[in-house]
Amino acid sequence: MNVSEIQTFEHDVLVIGAGGAGLRAAIECSARGLNTGVISKSLLGKAHTVMAEGGMAASLGNVDRRDNWKIHFRDTMRGGKFLNQWRMAELHAKQAPERVRELEEWGAVFDRTPDGLINQRNFGGHRYPRLAHVGDRTGLELIRTLQDHGVHQGIHFHMECTALRLLLDGGRIAGVAGYWRETGRFVLFRTSAVIMATGGGGKAWNVTSNSWEYTGDGAALAYEAGAELMDLEFTQFHPTGMVWPPSVRGTLVTEGVRGDGGILLNSKGERFMFDYIPKRFAPETADTILEADKWPDDPSARRPPELLTRDVVARAIRAEVQAGRGSPHGGAFLDIASRRPAESIKRKLPSMYHQFKELAEVDITTTPMEVGPTLHYFMGGIRVDADSQQTNVPGLFACGECAAGLHGANRLGGNSLSDLIVFGRLAGVGVDAYLSDLSATPRADDTQITAAFREATDILNRETGENPYLMHEALQDVMSTNVGIVRTGPELQTAVEQLKALKVRAANLKAPGTSQYNPGWHEALSVKSLLIVGEAVARAAYIREESRGAHTRLDFEGEREECARFNVVTKKGPDGEMQVEKVERPEPPKELAAIANATLEELEGGQLE
Amino acid sequence: MSTRTFKIWRGDSHGGEFNEYDAEVDEGMVVLDVLHRIQALQANDLAIRWNCKAGKCGSCSMEINGRPSLACMTRMNTFGPDEVISVQPLKAFPVIKDLTCDVSWNYEQNKRIAPFKPKPRGRDGEHRMYQQDVDRVQEFRKCIECFLCQDVCHVVRDRGRKDAFVGPRFMIRLASLEMHPLDDDDRVPEIKKEYGSGMCNITKCCTETCPEHINITDNGIIPLKERVVDRYYDPLARLARLFAGRKVRTKTRSEEQSR
Numbered sequence: 001m002n003v004s005e006i007q008t009f010e011h012d013v014l015v016i017g018a019g020g021a022g023l024r025a026a027i028e029c030s031a032r033g034l035n036t037g038v039i040s041k042s043l044l045g046k047a048h049t050v051m052a053e054g055g056m057a058a059s060l061g062n063v064d065r066r067d068n069w070k071i072h073f074r075d076t077m078r079g080g081k082f083l084n085q086w087r088m089a090e091l092h093a094k095q096a097p098e099r100v101r102e103l104e105e106w107g108a109v110f111d112r113t114p115d116g117l118i119n120q121r122n123f124g125g126h127r128y129p130r131l132a133h134v135g136d137r138t139g140l141e142l143i144r145t146l147q148d149h150g151v152h153q154g155i156h157f158h159m160e161c162t163a164l165r166l167l168l169d170g171g172r173i174a175g176v177a178g179y180w181r182e183t184g185r186f187v188l189f190r191t192s193a194v195i196m197a198t199g200g201g202g203k204a205w206n207v208t209s210n211s212w213e214y215t216g217d218g219a220a221l222a223y224e225a226g227a228e229l230m231d232l233e234f235t236q237f238h239p240t241g242m243v244w245p246p247s248v249r250g251t252l253v254t255e256g257v258r259g260d261g262g263i264l265l266n267s268k269g270e271r272f273m274f275d276y277i278p279k280r281f282a283p284e285t286a287d288t289i290l291e292a293d294k295w296p297d298d299p300s301a302r303r304p305p306e307l308l309t310r311d312v313v314a315r316a317i318r319a320e321v322q323a324g325r326g327s328p329h330g331g332a333f334l335d336i337a338s339r340r341p342a343e344s345i346k347r348k349l350p351s352m353y354h355q356f357k358e359l360a361e362v363d364i365t366t367t368p369m370e371v372g373p374t375l376h377y378f379m380g381g382i383r384v385d386a387d388s389q390q391t392n393v394p395g396l397f398a399c400g401e402c403a404a405g406l407h408g409a410n411r412l413g414g415n416s417l418s419d420l421i422v423f424g425r426l427a428g429v430g431v432d433a434y435l436s437d438l439s440a441t442p443r444a445d446d447t448q449i450t451a452a453f454r455e456a457t458d459i460l461n462r463e464t465g466e467n468p469y470l471m472h473e474a475l476q477d478v479m480s481t482n483v484g485i486v487r488t489g490p491e492l493q494t495a496v497e498q499l500k501a502l503k504v505r506a507a508n509l510k511a512p513g514t515s516q517y518n519p520g521w522h523e524a525l526s527v528k529s530l531l532i533v534g535e536a537v538a539r540a541a542y543i544r545e546e547s548r549g550a551h552t553r554l555d556f557e558g559e560r561e562e563c564a565r566f567n568v569v570t571k572k573g574p575d576g577e578m579q580v581e582k583v584e585r586p587e588p589p590k591e592l593a594a595i596a597n598a599t600l601e602e603l604e605g606g607q608l609e
Numbered sequence: 610m611s612t613r614t615f616k617i618w619r620g621d622s623h624g625g626e627f628n629e630y631d632a633e634v635d636e637g638m639v640v641l642d643v644l645h646r647i648q649a650l651q652a653n654d655l656a657i658r659w660n661c662k663a664g665k666c667g668s669c670s671m672e673i674n675g676r677p678s679l680a681c682m683t684r685m686n687t688f689g690p691d692e693v694i695s696v697q698p699l700k701a702f703p704v705i706k707d708l709t710c711d712v713s714w715n716y717e718q719n720k721r722i723a724p725f726k727p728k729p730r731g732r733d734g735e736h737r738m739y740q741q742d743v744d745r746v747q748e749f750r751k752c753i754e755c756f757l758c759q760d761v762c763h764v765v766r767d768r769g770r771k772d773a774f775v776g777p778r779f780m781i782r783l784a785s786l787e788m789h790p791l792d793d794d795d796r797v798p799e800i801k802k803e804y805g806s807g808m809c810n811i812t813k814c815c816t817e818t819c820p821e822h823i824n825i826t827d828n829g830i831i832p833l834k835e836r837v838v839d840r841y842y843d844p845l846a847r848l849a850r851l852f853a854g855r856k857v858r859t860k861t862r863s864e865e866q867s868r
Contacts, residue, residue: 043658044716045754046666104736107725107789109743109750116737134747140665141750151716152724159716182705211660245637251663350751354822355663358682359639469649513654516621517706520653 001453003446006188011037011156013193013431014176016163016218019047020139020420021400021427022197023146024099028428029195030153034435037189039161039178041213045147048199048211049420052139053254053351055121055131056417058096062117063129066604069093070595071127074603076415077596078280079125079309080379080408081549082564083231086588087386088406092415092422099421100132108145110134122259122296124307125412127284127600129296136254136351142417161187162525163217165452166194166225166396167444173225173395174442177452181522184515186453192441193431195389196222196398197424200378201533203526205484206476208375209241209252215526216533218402222382223532227391229570230404230583231380232533233540236411236550237485239313241374243331248359250374253334253352255413257369258306260348262336264317265368266325272332273305276316281308284600311410311550314373318485321372331372337365373485377416379407379550380540383569388430389423395434395442399427409549457515459524465510468524475502475530483538486552489545495538503531532578539580540568610635613685615643617655618697621706627695628652634685640694641669641680644708656707664820667755671708672697677757679820701759701766712756718775721803723862725786726794738790749785749829751821752778758815758825764808774805777815777825784829787836798861801837806830 015026018040029036040047059072073093077084104110104118110132111119120129134141151157160181167175176189201216202208219229240253258264266272271292277285285305286292292304306313317332327333336345342365346353349364356362356369382391382398384405389397400420407415459465482495506528511521546560547553566582573579588596595603613634616627630647641659648655659669662681669680673696674688680696688694702710730736758777759765765776775783783804787796800806809830816825823829839846840859 042660042668043712046660046668048660050666050753051661051663104791105727107727107786107792109738109746109789111747112738112740112743114740116739117735119740134750137665137751140753144750144752148719149724151720182709211662211666213660246635247638247642248663351665358664359684360637467649467653469653473649511653517656517709518654519648519656 001450003449008188011035011191014189014191015195017197019049020142021424023150024421024424025195025427026155027150028425030155032432037156039158041162043159049143050140053136054256055133055138055414057130057414058100060097063120067128070603079412084408085386085405086592095422096418103145106145106149123413125309131414136256136349166221167448169442172442174444193395195427196402197400199401202375204479204530204534205375206480207250215529217529220529220532227393228383230383232536233544233551234379234409236377237314237373238376240371243370243372244329253371261339265333266320277305327370331370333368334371335368380404389427397427399423459509459511462510465508468509488554492538492542499535536570614693616695638685640683656709658709667753670755677760699760718779727791728793742790746785746789749781757818761814761818774808781829795858797836797840802861806833
């Protein structure tokens with residue numbers, strides 16, 4: 001293979017992924033005068049961001065003036081069970097309002113308050129109505145706004161293009177080897193900086209709200225290039241996925257249903273969430289139906305327990321089902337029909353109305369929905385510097401879901417869309433600074449490039465081999481059985497062993513047909529990423545011997561003080577084996593620790609500076 | 610569970626044919642589920658675009674029994690028990706392989722549309738818009754870009770006039786800008802001359818096919834046509850504008866640039 005004959009693009013920076021984070025990062029890079037390329041596995045505007053429903057969290061204070069960045073910061077840290085990176089949670093809470101206003105400047109049309117400002121809705125774990133939203137299709141609004149703004153910024157979009165390997169020169173980023181999905185031809189991007197914005201790896205489980213694109217490519221490519229991964233044991237199971245019919249099992253039902261008054265019931269018609277209020281949240285949660293029903297109209301009423309954080313609600317639903325009080329298809333009932341008038345449901349939750357009507361033949365204005373936990377989000381991912389979003393590999397940056405740090409042990413709903421725009425922008429700023437300091441342009445040697453392409457073509461050229469689709473299913477079985485919503489040490493060890501065995505078999509994957517638009521081949525290539533990510537989740541979950549946030553160990557119940565002092569970091573060892581270690585957390589800055597531990601009265605009254 | 614017969618178009622830009630597949634179908638499945646099962650077990654290299662599988666991304670557009678549809682939203686129980694289900698790519702765009710086609714023309718049209726041009730913020734630093742004023746624009750912004758409306762549009766599909774008309778998708782994109790309370794640009798000249806609002810003869814096929822139930826024709830295209838008529842063909846309104854002294858751009862951007 002002659003590298004000079006391969007189609008080659010030269011960019012200052014290449015963004016991998018065109019969801020909210022990737023587009024925002026690309027817009028920032030381009031605005032700073034960088035020659036910016038974007039590659040995406042799908043067509044532009046189809047990224048998984050479109051699935052985000054509820055809204056983006058920012059303390060604009062439009063609905064409740066008492067809100068401010070400190071309370072948002074405090075909510076985020078408490079939701080993340082104090083494993084978040086302090087600086088990231090601070091930057092996020094401070095910068096989110098400006099990023100949301102900027103979207104409006106670019107044409108986004110959020111729902112309005114009566115006096116014409118951006119409206120904000122309540123959501124689990126957020127003290128005040130904080131989520132700027134557009135009905136229940138906020139993600140689509142975000143992606144379309146960035147897309148329509150981005151196409152006029154001189155960004156080079158390369159659609160339906162997949163990255164195979166990061167290319168290095170003396171440990172620095174020098175380019176990316178990839179291929180066009182449409183033709184199967186190889187392509188080379190020479191670039192000194194790469195921004196990963198590839199999302200999570202939910203496709204390692206069989207019940208997930210994630211689309212096929214969520215195969216953990218960013219984490220896997222970064223890992224192979226020597227980057228550290230962090231917090232991978234924290235995989236969020238969203239409490240409300242559809243459970244029926246089977247073909248849509250896992251598809252998300254927005255938390256907005258509960259934010260707008262929906263309640264959870266078991267098969268006996270009981271509002272069971274009152275039985276599952278954790279101590280930490282007890283002072284701020286209503287403990288009687290009478291009080292919960294007064295919320296939000298009566299400002300003295302505390303929040304209903306249905307709006308507790310996602311980890312709590314997901315485990316509660318699972319426990320009810322296990323106790324034999326589940327709905328007919330193994331979930332719980334989510335009822336908005338008896339709580340709000342039909343017209344209001346259709347106006348505030350149009351996509352949900354539509355989704356249930358067309359996919360499950362259920363009218364949510366008259367009938368409760370059946371819902372259950374679904375793998376939804378990776379809190380963990382590529383370890384980055386909080387301010388620049390740079391990894392330990394010079395020139396490699398990461399933002400959005402594929403990066404770790406903001407959400408700690410559990411993410412609050414609404415904090416991911418704001419994550420995308422805050423850290424997407426900061427990654428662009430970080431790249432600009434990195435490139436200005438770079439004295440010589442790194443150059444990838446031909447050996448790496450040809451090796452990447454040869455490995456990919458082997459899958460097509462084999463005479464016989466394993467079916468990539470069935471291999472993917474086998475991997476999903478391992479993860480769903482052994483690395484689920486509750487975990488045990490022996491099961492996690494089993495998962496690691498079984499994944500190792502799958503890895504051996506995966507070396508012999510075979511995709512029949514040519515390289516032109518061949519989904520079997522694409523599937524085979526993504527199985528490789530999923531195996532890396534799956535193993536990293538299982539190993540990280542094994543060494544965290546406690547239950548915290550989204551990570552629940554049956555053999556280690558409850559949070560343990562000593563476990564709050566470290567994050568779990570995963571990287572590729574010199575022998576090629578995966579290494580997992582506990583890395584001590586730095587002491588928080590005094591001011592931030594004070595805010596996180598303050599009472600609401602202190603923060604609302606502005607007594608704490 | 611039952612066995613159903615699918616006829617799937619297999620081929621590329623050089624040609625192709627319908628191949629027959631028998632597949633097991635479970636309760637509650639949609640067409641996309643069955644296609645995935647066929648792909649996993651019988652045709653590993655069957656090319657399909659899809660993403661969200663919940664009618665939100667508009668990727669799995671194809672023609673199912675001749676009807677432009679999203680495969681993820683077409684339930685198997687909508688077909689008769691012995692009905693053979695035929696699946697082929699959208700006809701209005703060049704085929705790439707099997708069920709995928711080249712929709713890049715749409716992305717080119719989008720890029721031609723001048724960007725949103727916001728009015729300055731109010732004195733308090735805020736943009737104020739009221740819900741009743743944004744309802745209509747929000748309807749247009751529900752569009753998931755599945756391009757089914759482009760596929761059924763007579764101007765695009767049957768008459769092949771991609772040179773003269775941007776199609777329903779981009780008429781509503783223009784409407785979402787033109788009716789945006791904050792947009793300060795005058796878009797009427799382009800809507801008439803560059804994007805061909807006059808080409809649409811209001812057969813409403815686009816509205817009928819829209820999976821998001823956007824009232825493309827009545828709420829989007831017709832009001833744009835009315836604005837064009839007001840500007841170019843209504844002598845009284847022209848006179849009134851003349852006396853009111855409002856500066857109205859009647860030339861398109863490209864005409865101004867070529868002067």
